Amino acid sequence: MKATVIHEHGGTDKLIYEDIDNPKFSNDEVLVNVKTCAVNHLDIWIRQGLPGKALKFPHILGCDIAGEITSKNRNFPIESRVMIYPGISCGKCSYCKKGRENLCGSFSIIGGFSNVHGGYAEYVKVPLRNIVKIPLPFSFDEAACLSVSYLTSWNMLKSTNVVKGKTLLVYGGGGGVGSATIQLARANGAEVITTVSDERKVVLAKKIGANHVINRTKYDIVTEVMSITGNGVDAVIDHVGTNTWMTSLQCLKFGGRMAVCGATTGEIANIEIRTVYNKQLSIIGAYLGTKAELIDMMKFMQVKKIKPIIDSNFRLCEAAKAHIRMDNNEHFGKILLKI
Ligand SMILES: [Zn+2]
Known part of the structure; x- marks a missing residue:
């Protein structure tokens, strides 16, 4: 598959558009064909690196992801329109069991400072419990705006x-x-x-x-x-x-x-x-929110007829341009990568 990968920390020249193997996934994971991935400040920090935060390379950025299910699983038919709740947690601790997964001691973010690859790619694998159905009024582009900011x-x-x-x-x-x-x-x-x-x-x-x-x-x-x-x-x-x-x-x-x-x-x-x-x-x-809060928020947005503000679209191979636009504070609303 095509992906924009980082092999080391640094400037936008470290965002390399290349061919890599499709992700291999387990029974508890699903493969999503990414349609849109929004750019967040987190992506820039991870590209640049932060003191004391280690990352395994190569790494794929991107935590705000919407796309289609492409692998068989017990909850969603193939081609379901889905978005990904970006928080990875243990699923076992008292916070996870209460649905407060963003308080989990092992909480991390897909495509962030974790070893879970993100959405700057044609395909991403994620735990099944991170999949959220996109409510009907939202397009892939709109859904990709919602899970982080x-x-x-x-x-x-x-x-x-x-x-x-x-x-x-x-x-x-x-x-x-x-x-x-x-x-x-x-x-x-x-x-x-x-x-x-x-x-x-x-x-x-x-x-x-x-x-x-x-x-x-x-x-x-x-x-x-x-x-x-x-x-x-x-x-x-x-x-x-x-x-x-x-x-x-x-x-x-x-x-x-x-x-x-x-x-x-x-x-x-x-x-x-x-x-x-x-x-x-x-x-x-505040560190993100919970999956339940994401679903509540989308219900609120539907009732109030709120659509997210989109600034611009870039192709996956243009991730560097998207980062520069955000870094220069030229944007108003979300910057999207169309996969
Ligand atoms: Zn936990």
């Missing part, structure tokens, strides 16, 4: 209790988590403030539902948030990390909640401990 966003909105009437700040309205959060939070009745890096994205963020859009290259985020809200927001979704950490704490109102994931600008931050306890803030980590 949308699911993480859904998880963070739940943990910060963003419901009707609450105010929310989410950075990077054009990114995967940013655009997902705007759509999901607005559909839940929240008032959403977002930040973007240029005027084109101000227009696009408003178009997908943001109530207030701050061009962070022109305006100070804390000043703008305080002028909009008076006393800060109920919740912050922070996937940016080092660069926004203090801004997030300052933008929260007393009793506010902040959910963190990603950390695209770095994972080290200083924290004013007194600010946290004086304002009685909560800081909550």
